[in-house]
Amino acid sequence: MSSIQQKSPTDFKANDDTNNLINQIKQAADNKTPIRIEGNGTKRQLGHSINSNHAVVSTRAHSGIINYDPVELVMTARAGTTLAEIDAVLAENQQTLACDPARFNGQATIGGSLATNQAGPSRPWLGSLRDHVLGVNLINGKGEYLRFGGKVMKNVAGYDVSRLQAGAMGTLGLMTEISVKVLPFASASMTVRQALSQAEAISNMNLLAGQPTPLSAASWVNGYLYLQFSGAQSAVENAVNSLVSGTVNKKFTTASRKYNNSEILSLEQASDFWTQLRDQQLDFFNNLAADESLWRFSINPTAWDDFSNNVDDKAWLADWGGALRWLKGDFNQEKLSDWAQRHGGEVTLFAQSQKQSQRDSQNEHDFTGAGQITLPPINPVIQRIQTNIKNSFDPNRILNIGRLYHWS
Amino acid sequence: MTKITPVELSEKLTSFINPDYVISDAETQKVYECDGLAAYCEMPMLVVLPETVEQVQRALQLFNQYEIPVVARGSGTSLSAGATPHKEGVVLSLAKFTNILHIDPKARTARLQPGVRNLAISEAAAEHGLYYAPDPSSQIACSIGGNVAENAGGVHCLKYGLTVHNVLKINMLTVEGELISIGSEGLDNYGMDLLALINGSEGMLGVITEITVKLLPIPQKAQVILAGFDSVQTAGDAVGRVISQGIIPGGLEMMDSYAIKAAEAFANAGYPLDAQALLLCELDGTEDEVQANTQQVAELFTKLGATSVRISQNETERALFWKGRKSAFPAVGRLSPDYYCMDGTIPRGQLAYVLTEINRLSKEYDLRVANVFHAGDGNLHPLILFDANTPGEFEKTEEFGGRILELCVEVGGCITGEHGVGLEKIRQMATQFNDKEIAQFHLIKSAFDPKTTLNPGKGIPMLKRCQEYRSLGKYKDKRKDCAHQSTGENHA
Numbered sequence: 001m002s003s004i005q006q007k008s009p010t011d012f013k014a015n016d017d018t019n020n021l022i023n024q025i026k027q028a029a030d031n032k033t034p035i036r037i038e039g040n041g042t043k044r045q046l047g048h049s050i051n052s053n054h055a056v057v058s059t060r061a062h063s064g065i066i067n068y069d070p071v072e073l074v075m076t077a078r079a080g081t082t083l084a085e086i087d088a089v090l091a092e093n094q095q096t097l098a099c100d101p102a103r104f105n106g107q108a109t110i111g112g113s114l115a116t117n118q119a120g121p122s123r124p125w126l127g128s129l130r131d132h133v134l135g136v137n138l139i140n141g142k143g144e145y146l147r148f149g150g151k152v153m154k155n156v157a158g159y160d161v162s163r164l165q166a167g168a169m170g171t172l173g174l175m176t177e178i179s180v181k182v183l184p185f186a187s188a189s190m191t192v193r194q195a196l197s198q199a200e201a202i203s204n205m206n207l208l209a210g211q212p213t214p215l216s217a218a219s220w221v222n223g224y225l226y227l228q229f230s231g232a233q234s235a236v237e238n239a240v241n242s243l244v245s246g247t248v249n250k251k252f253t254t255a256s257r258k259y260n261n262s263e264i265l266s267l268e269q270a271s272d273f274w275t276q277l278r279d280q281q282l283d284f285f286n287n288l289a290a291d292e293s294l295w296r297f298s299i300n301p302t303a304w305d306d307f308s309n310n311v312d313d314k315a316w317l318a319d320w321g322g323a324l325r326w327l328k329g330d331f332n333q334e335k336l337s338d339w340a341q342r343h344g345g346e347v348t349l350f351a352q353s354q355k356q357s358q359r360d361s362q363n364e365h366d367f368t369g370a371g372q373i374t375l376p377p378i379n380p381v382i383q384r385i386q387t388n389i390k391n392s393f394d395p396n397r398i399l400n401i402g403r404l405y406h407w408s
Numbered sequence: 409m410t411k412i413t414p415v416e417l418s419e420k421l422t423s424f425i426n427p428d429y430v431i432s433d434a435e436t437q438k439v440y441e442c443d444g445l446a447a448y449c450e451m452p453m454l455v456v457l458p459e460t461v462e463q464v465q466r467a468l469q470l471f472n473q474y475e476i477p478v479v480a481r482g483s484g485t486s487l488s489a490g491a492t493p494h495k496e497g498v499v500l501s502l503a504k505f506t507n508i509l510h511i512d513p514k515a516r517t518a519r520l521q522p523g524v525r526n527l528a529i530s531e532a533a534a535e536h537g538l539y540y541a542p543d544p545s546s547q548i549a550c551s552i553g554g555n556v557a558e559n560a561g562g563v564h565c566l567k568y569g570l571t572v573h574n575v576l577k578i579n580m581l582t583v584e585g586e587l588i589s590i591g592s593e594g595l596d597n598y599g600m601d602l603l604a605l606i607n608g609s610e611g612m613l614g615v616i617t618e619i620t621v622k623l624l625p626i627p628q629k630a631q632v633i634l635a636g637f638d639s640v641q642t643a644g645d646a647v648g649r650v651i652s653q654g655i656i657p658g659g660l661e662m663m664d665s666y667a668i669k670a671a672e673a674f675a676n677a678g679y680p681l682d683a684q685a686l687l688l689c690e691l692d693g694t695e696d697e698v699q700a701n702t703q704q705v706a707e708l709f710t711k712l713g714a715t716s717v718r719i720s721q722n723e724t725e726r727a728l729f730w731k732g733r734k735s736a737f738p739a740v741g742r743l744s745p746d747y748y749c750m751d752g753t754i755p756r757g758q759l760a761y762v763l764t765e766i767n768r769l770s771k772e773y774d775l776r777v778a779n780v781f782h783a784g785d786g787n788l789h790p791l792i793l794f795d796a797n798t799p800g801e802f803e804k805t806e807e808f809g810g811r812i813l814e815l816c817v818e819v820g821g822c823i824t825g826e827h828g829v830g831l832e833k834i835r836q837m838a839t840q841f842n843d844k845e846i847a848q849f850h851l852i853k854s855a856f857d858p859k860t861t862l863n864p865g866k867g868i869p870m871l872k873r874c875q876e877y878r879s880l881g882k883y884k885d886k887r888k889d890c891a892h893q894s895t896g897e898n899h900a
Contacts, residue, residue, distance in 0.1 A: 069755070069757070070652060071648040071651065071652055071756070071757060072648075072755050072756055072757060072786075073651060074755070093652075094654065117596060117601070119595075119596070123595055123596075124595060127569070127573060128595075128596060130596075130601055130604065131569065131572075131573050140848065144844045144848075146842075146844055146845045146848060147841075147842075147845065148845065150753075150820070150821065150822050151755065151820055152753040152754065152755060152785075152786050152820070152821050152822055152825070153565075153566070153753070153785035153786055153787070153825075154561055154565070154570065154753045154782075154785050154786070154787045154822075154825035154826055155753060155822040155824070155825065156558065156559045156608045156824050156825065156826060156827075156828055156829075157822050157823050157824050157829055157833070157837060157840050157841075158829070158837065158840075158841060158845070158846075158849050158867070158868065159605055159608070159609055159613075159849055159852050159853075160559070160572070160604045160605055160607065160608055161605075161848070161849075161852070163572070163601050163604030163605070164600055164601055164602075164604060164605050165600075165601075166600075166601045166604070167596070167597070167598065167599050167600055167601050168599070168600035168601070171600070172600065183656065184651070184652070184653075184654035184655075184656070185654065186654075187654055206514050206515065206516075207514075209516065209625075210513065210514070210516055210536070210537065210538065210625055211537070211625050212537075212625040212626065212627050212628045212693070212694060213625075213694070214693070214694065214697070231693065231694075231697060232693070232694075232696065232697035232700050232701060233700075234694075234696035234697065234699075234700055235693060235694040235696050235697035235700075238694065238696055239694070297594075298592065298594030298595060298596050298597065299592075299593065299594045300515050300593035300594065301515055302512075302514045302515045320595055323594050323595045324594070324595070343593065344592055344593025344594065345592045345593055345594035345597075346592060346594070346597060346598060348598055378599075379588055379589070381582060381586045381588050382588055382590070382602070385582075385588075385602070385855055385856055386599065386600060386602070388854070388855030388856075389600065389852060389855045391855075392848065392851035392852055392854065392855055393848070393851075404598075404599055404600070405599075
């Protein structure tokens, strides 16, 4: 059992701000004054920006792990608990969150991470927080304190309100407590880097993902395909051996080694790369030119055609085995939307250049500042359903108004 | 709203649906009167089996116009009376939608009509070295549409997840007959997760017409360890120890002595008849991984006092080990005229306590129980043996079952892990959720189905019924860990 369980109940109560949060929301509901829900603010760039006149209700004072049972593989934490704090406690038991959401310099909270449905490079294999949430307690827009899901792995009683929160960005309620599934550390992990074009990488990633290997992440950036294998040591070694030609012993070590066009990264190199990719700290994300916008595509992982071929490889980053593509530059957004739709998905504008901003202000998209637009536009029937759901949780329309869509 | 007679409705439907598939005579309707939980029977007004999405769409528009209740039905294998007809409503069978529309081996997806059988997906994907992971015990018959409606699990969901983890996209008709797409070929979508809301919604939010699922590479190897234990407690502890070693088995199942004996008599799988509990632990992955893990788990079981440990030596033996488990329900069924399968989930650590309590209740009600358990993820399937021909025995069985579900909630678990609420567990919803939570569920339903004609009376109880149930005196707020339940109105 974890030492966390030996703390007395008063230790847990110290950071319990539930009553205060309920009161703030009740008051806002009574007065019909809109509020903004915030943790540490690491994901302000996601969604539309909210009117800055709306008062902030902060989850920062509502933090701490409430319950952690390593044998049950379940952990419950208050919304304002940072993932870094959770990592530290889980690591004492050689466990980790079952997926790998961005930590954002240790500041990301579990509440914000679920509200924005975060996932790391291992998304195709380990899922996102949405996949591992077991239950939430939340305060809806009426100030009602409600509990959905639970602390067990399987639960199909009632609608899945816990997972509905993933991606809702706090528009349906303020989550106070979140229970998630955790997993043991993989016993071994190795990363291979291969010099390849993006076209070759997309093809290889999909081919490899269709074979029974312990592949756990596959990404391409700046002329290199990065493949991570995790699991039993012998399985990881064999997978790496079959990839890397040569006769040298590829036994699991912490040092880096090179073979032809491939390189086995040292543990430190590998960890740095995957962390920076996950937390969007690679140069690709940060060195945007003045006229460059950054677009995010969630699409069929095999997507490749003339359009992708004709844009310089340097403008692209491919993650999630090809299912997540980042593109930077100056593009006609309708064209990007067509491309995303052709490949079964959607595109969002993630960071907006000055030029793009001026163009957008002239069209009908209603957003301000660094706001985000999703293309294709939402289907009107789904818009109606989402509006109804929003109103069912928040009839006074006070929670994170406009964060998801200008109409929500 | 004008009323419509069954004859008039039938006439309207046959103007665009093959008249052979609009069923109004009692004899032909009889097979639709119940699902896998045959204790709940009702004859519908009509049964209709459309053959195209357009026909489903027109039918729904018609039903909506006259506010006729609609019960969508796949293969009818639900164990919670989720597909029981409504006497003033229509059974909308999707049994004609059995086509696998497309398998994309490169992207590892399958696009399916809702009536495709679960097992048929893996059979079709096998030529590409792929399979569909969720494998409910009814997989030979149950349909993927029903799997989505119930968020079906199976013996491999500890490692590979439930239906909700394996569905990428659905096409759905709203109650008004509007066709929408939820999800995509990508892994995430902007905004609130409607796809998760549809999974497990028991046909109460829409009618699913197409599903895109993920396919996984077939593991190189799978091996099963069969271990007997002299107590349920020891076997339960062993489950926790396997997982804390960092090993996530593909499947991890437990059976108690009653279930072992029944399954062995049925399947001749070589189960240890003297054991009080049996664990079946399947390890899958690459050859090396499986070899290493199998050895580790087998040694662990021996160290923890297993009275027998066997490792499957080939595929035939692996299938045989599983045969006993997969046929446990019918095997137990042979010992009794009828059996009633429960579906609670509990924290694994509470297993010994819960099984002891179930044994106590078994004596109290004078009804035998066999326990089959998805031990890895805490999903308990007690099978209560009874005789429906004995007056009052089913009612007694149902009450016993209800007590087991309340017990699950009491220890921090829930009333259904994978079978759904349906009609069967609708009263126990009041033990897991308070009135405000149930009111929120009703509001979510209204967001999709304002006239509440989609599978009415299932899944979410009327608030009035919750109050009645609680006033019976058996109910008290037993919810564990509800830290705020007793501190005033805010937390009620």
